Amino acid sequence: MNDAGILFVLSAPSGTGKTTIVKKVMDGMINLSFSISHTTRSPRAGEQNGVDYHFVSVSEFMEMRRKNLFLEWAEVHGNFYGTSRPAILSRLECGKDIILDIDVQGAALIAADDSVPSVSVFLAPPSLSELERRLCQRATDSNEIIELRLKNAVKEMAAMEHYEYLVVNDEIEDAVTTLQAVIIAERSRGHRLSSGEPVKLRVEK
Numbered sequence: 001m002n003d004a005g006i007l008f009v010l011s012a013p014s015g016t017g018k019t020t021i022v023k024k025v026m027d028g029m030i031n032l033s034f035s036i037s038h039t040t041r042s043p044r045a046g047e048q049n050g051v052d053y054h055f056v057s058v059s060e061f062m063e064m065r066r067k068n069l070f071l072e073w074a075e076v077h078g079n080f081y082g083t084s085r086p087a088i089l090s091r092l093e094c095g096k097d098i099i100l101d102i103d104v105q106g107a108a109l110i111a112a113d114d115s116v117p118s119v120s121v122f123l124a125p126p127s128l129s130e131l132e133r134r135l136c137q138r139a140t141d142s143n144e145i146i147e148l149r150l151k152n153a154v155k156e157m158a159a160m161e162h163y164e165y166l167v168v169n170d171e172i173e174d175a176v177t178t179l180q181a182v183i184i185a186e187r188s189r190g191h192r193l194s195s196g197e198p199v200k201l202r203v204e205k
């Protein structure tokens with residue numbers, strides 16, 4: 001048995017429903033935390049600094065990069081995004097499981113990093129037309145940004161074959177249950193209870 005927490009890496013084209021699904025998965029599980037990324041993107045309406053993202057300037061981001069403070073980082077849809085190395089490693093060392101919501105470039109970097117074991121999950125939309133509908137219905141991005149995100153979605157979908165698990169977000173509740181099942185299965189593989197706690201078997205005399 002390994003005492004370290006499990007790092008779950010979740011990727012999906014923008015608009016698939018990652019944020020929606022991750023919130024519901026976290027509500028239904030204990031001992032699972034979400035990694036708050038740093039980004040140079042501007043906050044959307046309703047997004048809070050330190051809750052949804054750490055919103056930083058390009059120069060702050062570059063300074064963190066220079067100090068090697070990112071476990072991974074990438075430029076996505078014209079903005080920089082990165083995962084804090086100290087925040088992740090300290091939580092994993094304490095046995096905490098973490099979900100990272102990162103793009104396919106960042107996921108490939110983590111998959112190639114043997115010093116940080118991880119489990120990769122790709123969340124796919126049921127179709128590109130449904131993805132476009134979700135991006136438009138969310139109404140947080142301009143038409144130009146939606147176009148860019150849809151163009152990138154085609155490239156991102158091509159990366160799905162490199163992920164260990166595939167979850168299709170058609171019906172929300174089905175996707176939530178499937179992702180929770182993946183998390184529970186990986187905990188069992190690591191000899192943990194479905195709650196994430198280590199199994200302590202009582203030896204009867």
Ligand code: ADP
Nearest residue numbers: 014015016017018019020134138169170171172
């Ligand atoms: P992401 O974080 O992947 O960019 P969001 O979670 O913001 O995506 O979801 C994009 C939009 O799609 C939101 O308006 C959300 O309510 C909606 N949505 C998410 N999952 C589903 C689903 N299974 N069916 C229909 N709409 C969905």
Ligand code: 5GP
Nearest residue numbers: 014037073074076081082083101102103106
């Ligand atoms: P959004 O701007 O819609 O919140 O996110 C855009 C994309 O950036 C999504 O694919 C999301 O998964 C990705 N992303 C968010 N945080 C990170 C991160 O820390 N690293 C990387 N590589 N991608 C991230």
